[in-house]
Amino acid sequence: MDASNGTSAKSATLTIGDESWELPILNGTIGPDVIDIGKLYAQTGKFTYDPGFTSTAACESQITYIDGDEGILLYRGYPIEQLAETGDFLETCYLLLYGELPTAAQKADFDYRVTRHTMVHEQMSRFFHGFRRDAHPMSVLVASVGALSAFYHDSTDISDPQQRMIASIRMIAKIPTLAAMAYKYSIGQPFVYPKNDLDYASNFLRMCFSVPCEEYKVNPILSRAIDRIFILHADHEQNASTSTVRLAGSSGANPFACIAAGIACLWGPAHGGANEAALKMLGEIGSVDRIPEFIKRAKDKNDPFRLMGFGHRVYKNYDPRAKIMQRTCHEVLGELGIQDDPLLDIAVELERIALQDEYFVERKLYPNIDFYSGITLRALGFPTSMFTVLFALARTVGWIGQWKEMIEDPGQRIGRPRQLYTGDVARDYVPIARRK
Numbered sequence: 213m214d215a216s217n218g219t220s221a222k223s224a225t226l227t228i229g230d231e232s233w234e235l236p237i238l239n240g241t242i243g244p245d246v247i248d249i250g251k252l253y254a255q256t257g258k259f260t261y262d263p264g265f266t267s268t269a270a271c272e273s274q275i276t277y278i279d280g281d282e283g284i285l286l287y288r289g290y291p292i293e294q295l296a297e298t299g300d301f302l303e304t305c306y307l308l309l310y311g312e313l314p315t316a317a318q319k320a321d322f323d324y325r326v327t328r329h330t331m332v333h334e335q336m337s338r339f340f341h342g343f344r345r346d347a348h349p350m351s352v353l354v355a356s357v358g359a360l361s362a363f364y365h366d367s368t369d370i371s372d373p374q375q376r377m378i379a380s381i382r383m384i385a386k387i388p389t390l391a392a393m394a395y396k397y398s399i400g401q402p403f404v405y406p407k408n409d410l411d412y413a414s415n416f417l418r419m420c421f422s423v424p425c426e427e428y429k430v431n432p433i434l435s436r437a438i439d440r441i442f443i444l445h446a447d448h449e450q451n452a453s454t455s456t457v458r459l460a461g462s463s464g465a466n467p468f469a470c471i472a473a474g475i476a477c478l479w480g481p482a483h484g485g486a487n488e489a490a491l492k493m494l495g496e497i498g499s500v501d502r503i504p505e506f507i508k509r510a511k512d513k514n515d516p517f518r519l520m521g522f523g524h525r526v527y528k529n530y531d532p533r534a535k536i537m538q539r540t541c542h543e544v545l546g547e548l549g550i551q552d553d554p555l556l557d558i559a560v561e562l563e564r565i566a567l568q569d570e571y572f573v574e575r576k577l578y579p580n581i582d583f584y585s586g587i588t589l590r591a592l593g594f595p596t597s598m599f600t601v602l603f604a605l606a607r608t609v610g611w612i613g614q615w616k617e618m619i620e621d622p623g624q625r626i627g628r629p630r631q632l633y634t635g636d637v638a639r640d641y642v643p644i645a646r647r648k
């Protein structure tokens with residue numbers, strides 16, 4: 213590494229017994245310094261042990277920065293609050309992919325390029341018809357995104373920068389179409405083709421909620437809300453799904469397959485499935501007077517129950533996205549004239565109680581973005597099974613941006629973690645007749 217990307221004059225000394233090694237310390241532009249242990253095994257014959265990667269930087273990146281203690285999230289240096297307040301999602305996509313905010317001409321060109329790729333190969337619709345109607349839309353999404361590599365062979369050569377860019381634009385453009393198709397299929401309605409004179413969010417809402425027998429009028433407040441939800445979810449540095457995309461991509465797999473891997477990882481309730489789980493939990497709580505009972509359960513070490521939508525691996529302060537999400541939630545409910553949403557009442561009260569409770573305060577457990585996004589998405593008309601699909605849609609640009617950054621890094625190598633082996637030592641095979 214040269215001085216522009218992180219060398220520091222400092223080093224760390226590792227001492228094992230009476231031997232010592234100097235390990236270089238690298239510094240980023242902001243955030244903690246990192247101890248470079250890349251040569252540790254070669255020099256010492258030892259690995260490091262860090263399950264869950266709580267102290268391990270697996271890559272160098274210039275895309276997204278989180279300060280979890282201060283509750284800061286920056287995309288390419290810009291605070292999430294400013295991007296969500298003033299920009300639109302495709303502007304954020306441009307920023308994440310190219311590193312700078314677009315000029316008006318660049319934005320118009322980018323919007324045009326994305327818009328012209330919104331349709332999917334017509335045979336994809338037949339592919340959809342092979343799924344059961346009651347399949348979870350995430351299972352349909354993970355399969356259909358993986359299938360894109362069977363349809364767009366001309367953009368799977370990862371060594372060609374032009375093909376990489378076309379694949380990136382295709383992914384951003386087609387994921388709303390596939391997400392809407394997954395939804396339409398699950399409710400037995402016909403697929404709705406994209407309409408290219410609409411903006412990204414409005415087009416998505418129309419593909420989800422219009423039917424051929426009626427005119428669909430996009431409500432600008434609702435489409436602005438969904439656009440903001442997309443911006444808030446667009447990237448989040450090296451989380452589980454993004455790391456999955458990078459790891460899958462490190463072997464040279466094509467971008468469609470890598471994004472499908474990211475979608476699979478996102479599906480889990482500890483990650484992207486949390487807003488679905490948070491809403492289910494609010495429903496299970498059912499009324500404000502039952503909140504203490506659930507708080508008690510969340511604190512009980514013998515009860516696996518956790519308050520869904522609370523806590524975050526990185527944020528040990530209020531998640532900055534949660535504040536914007538909370539405001540968006542109130543805007544959407546106001547626009548739809550939903551005065552009394554019992555789940556919102558439970559959410560507000562639960563948040564109030566938890567933020568005062570010693571258990572949550574001590575552990576720095578704050579509401580995360582998923583706490584209010586479920587209520588908002590439900591009000592917009594999405595069933596809970598679609599929540600993670602919307603997250604995947606928005607995160608696709610982050611995954612693609614991180615994948616592209618990795619492929620374009622000259623120092624990139626296949627990802628290959630090591631392990632602390634605690635199984636049996638070598639032993640001789642015993643034929644079955646002689647086993648006891």
Ligand code: ACO
Pocket residue numbers: 481482483484486510511517518519520521522523524525526575577580581582
């Ligand atoms: N409810 C009750 N207790 C909790 C919660 C919670 N939601 N989250 C963490 N804790 C407690 C743990 O029991 C642990 O307590 P202990 O120190 O007494 O053992 C302590 O807080 C630390 O928890 P960890 O699990 O070590 O924290 P970690 O950083 O590994 O987990 C996670 C983060 C997975 C998000 C966790 O907080 C959680 O499960 N939250 C609920 C699910 C959720 O909302 N996920 C969404 C994440 S955001 C996203 O993906 C967009």
